[in-house]
Amino acid sequence: MSGSSELSRRDFIKVTTGIVGGLIGVAIGLPTISYLIDPALQESGKDAWISIGKFEDMQVGKPYPFSFTQVQVNGWERTSSSFGGYAIRKSDDPKELLILNSRCTHLSCTVNWHEESDAFLCPCHDAKFSKDGQVLDGPPPRPLDVYSEFRLSDDGRIEIFFKAG
Amino acid sequence: MWKKVYEWLDERIGLNDIYTNLLDRPEPKGNWWNTLGSASLFLFIMQGLTGIFLTVYYTPSPDHAYDSVQYIMEGVAFGWLIRGIHHWGATLMVIVVFIHMLRVFVTASYKFPRELTWLIGIGLFLTTLGMGFTGYLLPWNQRAYWATTVGTQIAGSVPFIGEFILKALRGGPNLSALTLQRFFSGHIWIIPLILAALMGTHLYLIIRHGESHYPTKED
Numbered sequence: 527m528s529g530s531s532e533l534s535r536r537d538f539i540k541v542t543t544g545i546v547g548g549l550i551g552v553a554i555g556l557p558t559i560s561y562l563i564d565p566a567l568q569e570s571g572k573d574a575w576i577s578i579g580k581f582e583d584m585q586v587g588k589p590y591p592f593s594f595t596q597v598q599v600n601g602w603e604r605t606s607s608s609f610g611g612y613a614i615r616k617s618d619d620p621k622e623l624l625i626l627n628s629r630c631t632h633l634s635c636t637v638n639w640h641e642e643s644d645a646f647l648c649p650c651h652d653a654k655f656s657k658d659g660q661v662l663d664g665p666p667p668r669p670l671d672v673y674s675e676f677r678l679s680d681d682g683r684i685e686i687f688f689k690a691g
Numbered sequence: 692m693w694k695k696v697y698e699w700l701d702e703r704i705g706l707n708d709i710y711t712n713l714l715d716r717p718e719p720k721g722n723w724w725n726t727l728g729s730a731s732l733f734l735f736i737m738q739g740l741t742g743i744f745l746t747v748y749y750t751p752s753p754d755h756a757y758d759s760v761q762y763i764m765e766g767v768a769f770g771w772l773i774r775g776i777h778h779w780g781a782t783l784m785v786i787v788v789f790i791h792m793l794r795v796f797v798t799a800s801y802k803f804p805r806e807l808t809w810l811i812g813i814g815l816f817l818t819t820l821g822m823g824f825t826g827y828l829l830p831w832n833q834r835a836y837w838a839t840t841v842g843t844q845i846a847g848s849v850p851f852i853g854e855f856i857l858k859a860l861r862g863g864p865n866l867s868a869l870t871l872q873r874f875f876s877g878h879i880w881i882i883p884l885i886l887a888a889l890m891g892t893h894l895y896l897i898i899r900h901g902e903s904h905y906p907t908k909e910d
Contacts, residue, residue: 557769561744564768601748601766602758 565601575685578625581678584615589639589646589657591628596688611673612639612646613684614657620678625686626659627671637670646670712898719904724798727791728897731815734784735890738822741777742879749829751875753868756831781823788819800903808896811889818886825878828871839874840866 533541560567578592593610614624628646630637635650645662646655653664660669675687701707718725748767750759763770792812795801801809828839843866847857862869
């Protein structure tokens with residue numbers, strides 16, 4: 527037998543054990559690893575177009591309030607968060623809409639439109655924003671956030687693009 | 692290179708001795724019934740590993756326990772497999788441990804000098820049942836809830852101290868969040884530690900005495 531190219535019995539056992547062991551390792555290892563890293567592979571929420579109201583209901587120059595809720599699902603836990611804002615129509619052109627997020631840029635309180643002051647007022651620290659969202663007074667570091675992506679749907683509604691996360 | 696590393700380690704730890712004593716020790720002529728102890732050990736390790744993986748997602752709280760189990764079954768990749776192995780492995784382990792015990796009894800292997808191995812074996816069987824009892828509540832579904840209600844009531848029927856046992860098991864008079872939490876703690880920490888300690892002693896005694904011969908006609 528010596529010098530022949532055939533596998534010895536011992537080598538055959540070694541190779542077979544290695545291959546079978548490797549297959550078992552892969553069969554156990556792959557499910558285990560994908561089980562552990564699965565949440566990292568999930569897409570974090572979904573982006574959505576959200577209707578905030580009919581364009582014809584928005585009066586020129588008068589901030590139109592809207593609000594909506596989004597549900598975030600993490601595993602078995604569902605968290606719903608509320609969002610709100612004001613749409614300010616400037617002309618008949620839907621493209622010239624300014625849609626502000628009503629969350630104060632200071633500490634995230636909700637600002638309210640105050641007709642007499644012609645400004646958005648924040649109840650928490652007396653912040654004051656102009657109709658365009660610019661800071662007039664108070665501690666906010668930057669103007670109100672703007673929903674810049676929006677569209678007019680076929681049935682005349684304004685929809686804003688909501689990015690999850 | 693590896694040979695050198697191995698030799699260096701062997702000189703200090705005695706790997707060859709460990710191998711000889713654990714895996715190359717002399718055995719009497721036996722049959723497949725003699726493998727049930729090793730099967731129990733294997734199942735214990737498998738339950739331990741799958742159990743550890745389950746705790747990555749499981750939450751022992753009445754608000755979330757059921758939902759987190761549903762999430763493991765439907766939301767996580769291969770979660771059904773891990774829980775499936777843990778679920779069926781638990782049943783299998785009780786069966787295998789019991790048959791192992793039966794074999795030892797039938798072949799009279801519990802006799803001198805192995806009485807202590809037998810007694811510890813009884814402890815191992817009882818702790819295995821304890822694992823089953825505590826684990827059964829964790830999915831927090833109807834079956835789990837009522838099985839534990841009945842199970843703790845049975846424990847409560849002990850004369851004189853029954854009510855105390857029931858309260859101690861439930862963490863109060865009612866089946867509550869406290870029950871779930873202490874069953875979880877018992878299931879993943881307390882009972883497994885007792886089980887592992889007993890198992891270590893059990894294995895030490897088996898290696899010390901070697902396995903018993905099957906009784907012959909003259910015995």
